[in-house]
Amino acid sequence: xxxxxxxxxxxxxxxxxxxxxxxxxxxxxxxxxxxxxxxxxxxxxxxxxxxxxxxxxxxxxxxxxxxxxxxxxxxxxxxxxxxxxxxxxxxxxxxxxxxxxxxxxxxxxxxxxxxxxxxxxxxxxxxxxxxxxxxxxxxxxxxxxxxxxxxxxxxxxxxxxxxxxxxxxxxxxxxxxxxxxxxxxxxxxxxxxxxxxxxxxxxxxxxxxxxxxxxxxxxxxxxxxxxxxxxxxxxxxxxxxxxxxxxxxxxxxxxxxxxxxxxxxxxxxxxxxxxxxxxxxxxxxxxxxxxxxxxxxxxxxxxxxxxxxxxx
Amino acid sequence: xxxxxxxxxxxxxxxxxxxxxxxxxxxxxxxxxxxxxxxxxxxxxxxxxxxxxxxxxxxxxxxxxxxxxxxxxxxxxxxxxxxxxxxxxxxxxxxxxxxxxxxxxxxxxxxxxxxxxxxxxxx
Numbered sequence: 001x002x003x004x005x006x007x008x009x010x011x012x013x014x015x016x017x018x019x020x021x022x023x024x025x026x027x028x029x030x031x032x033x034x035x036x037x038x039x040x041x042x043x044x045x046x047x048x049x050x051x052x053x054x055x056x057x058x059x060x061x062x063x064x065x066x067x068x069x070x071x072x073x074x075x076x077x078x079x080x081x082x083x084x085x086x087x088x089x090x091x092x093x094x095x096x097x098x099x100x101x102x103x104x105x106x107x108x109x110x111x112x113x114x115x116x117x118x119x120x121x122x123x124x125x126x127x128x129x130x131x132x133x134x135x136x137x138x139x140x141x142x143x144x145x146x147x148x149x150x151x152x153x154x155x156x157x158x159x160x161x162x163x164x165x166x167x168x169x170x171x172x173x174x175x176x177x178x179x180x181x182x183x184x185x186x187x188x189x190x191x192x193x194x195x196x197x198x199x200x201x202x203x204x205x206x207x208x209x210x211x212x213x214x215x216x217x218x219x220x221x222x223x224x225x226x227x228x229x230x231x232x233x234x235x236x237x238x239x240x241x242x243x244x245x246x247x248x249x250x251x252x253x254x255x256x257x258x259x260x261x262x263x264x265x266x267x268x269x270x271x272x273x274x275x276x277x278x279x280x281x282x283x284x285x286x287x288x289x290x291x292x293x294x295x296x297x298x299x300x301x302x303x304x305x306x307x308x309x310x311x312x
Numbered sequence: 313x314x315x316x317x318x319x320x321x322x323x324x325x326x327x328x329x330x331x332x333x334x335x336x337x338x339x340x341x342x343x344x345x346x347x348x349x350x351x352x353x354x355x356x357x358x359x360x361x362x363x364x365x366x367x368x369x370x371x372x373x374x375x376x377x378x379x380x381x382x383x384x385x386x387x388x389x390x391x392x393x394x395x396x397x398x399x400x401x402x403x404x405x406x407x408x409x410x411x412x413x414x415x416x417x418x419x420x421x422x423x424x425x426x427x428x429x430x431x432x433x434x435x
Contacts, residue, residue, distance in 0.1 A: 055418025
């Protein structure tokens with residue numbers, strides 16, 4: 001019966017007066033709606049259909065959802081004390097595009113339960129696009145790496161917008177907000193934020209500096225390689241590797257001597273990365289490397305041979 | 313046209329079936345990849361509309377099977393993909409898919425796309 005009701009809604013797009021008239025609901029269906037199991041099944045099916053259908057049919061599914069007052073049930077679930085019920089309600093309202101519940105969902109973007117928080121943040125973005133990101137102004141809990149990726153994925157489905165709050169988020173007290181703002185900067189190539197990203201290179205948090213290094217790879221200018229090379233000796237091993245990796249794409253021949261000088265320290269992986277980067281910038285620089293005093297010693301000898309094999 | 317729909321989600325399968333029948337096509341249903349391959353071999357449809365993620369055998373494997381073993385029969389293939397599955401869609405095209413529809417899809421869009429294959433077949 002739930003299936004039939006939904007299919008009728010999907011195909012009523014052809015009806016002449018489908019826009020204003022409510023869908024015909026039989027007395028039996030109305031009676032069945034008082035059964036909570038039927039209602040739960042109907043809601044589940046309706047959500048599943050809405051995920052797969054677009055256009056006029058999707059509008060009809062939304063209309064049916066409201067006509068059956070299922071939005072009010074979702075609202076009640078939103079106030080539940082059980083986190084999984086709350087999270088489910090947020091997801092439901094998001095899929096059914098119930099924008100009028102913005103304020104209620106928005107309040108949950110900083111909920112103490114991480115799953116409620118994640119659902120609220122993702123669905124706010126689903127409903128309001130880039131404007132929905134305003135929760136970044138106020139959240140005190142950390143955005144996990146996973147959640148940052150989920151938000152970027154949600155945003156990638158929207159047409160790019162010239163949203164102007166990234167600069168503010170780059171100065172947030174919440175370090176995960178800064179990390180996410182850096183990801184936004186590089187994803188959307190926001191060249192005008194170059195100076196603010198450079199400032200992040202001096203942040204006390206290693207992760208932020210790491211993100212800043214990779215962001216500069218996407219918005220670099222003629223000075224960026226030098227800036228990163230100057231930072232190199234003050235960085236952790238992880239960030240030194242990030243700098244060397246980024247150099248592959250932004251450095252020129254002038255950076256090669258300094259990169260070669262870094263071969264004196266670090267683990268074998270870092271050394272291998274440096275040799276690969278140097279060879280990537282200019283293949284003939286491998287000759288320069290072979291002239292080094294240590295070029296015949298372990299591990300440089302083996303590394304040079306390996307990279308030579310790679311570029312052949 | 314004889315159309316086989318391979319989709320593991322019942323409601324989507326029924327929605328597609330209803331729309332295509334309404335448009336005058338003969339429709340064969342398969343609820344997983346294995347059933348789809350067996351019904352394709354048995355019925356030799358003109359068009360296969362297949363979801364990518366399905367139990368037992370994926371939509372990509374269905375395309376490969378059609379292109380490898382049923383290439384003489386000129387079976388067209390439309391892939392149903394989710395948002396953000398661009399890589400998989402690309403792989404589907406490389407394997408020989410003819411078109412794709414992204415979920416969520418509009419039944420009207422489906423009609424238009426299928427009509428295109430109908431016209432091509434009539435030529």
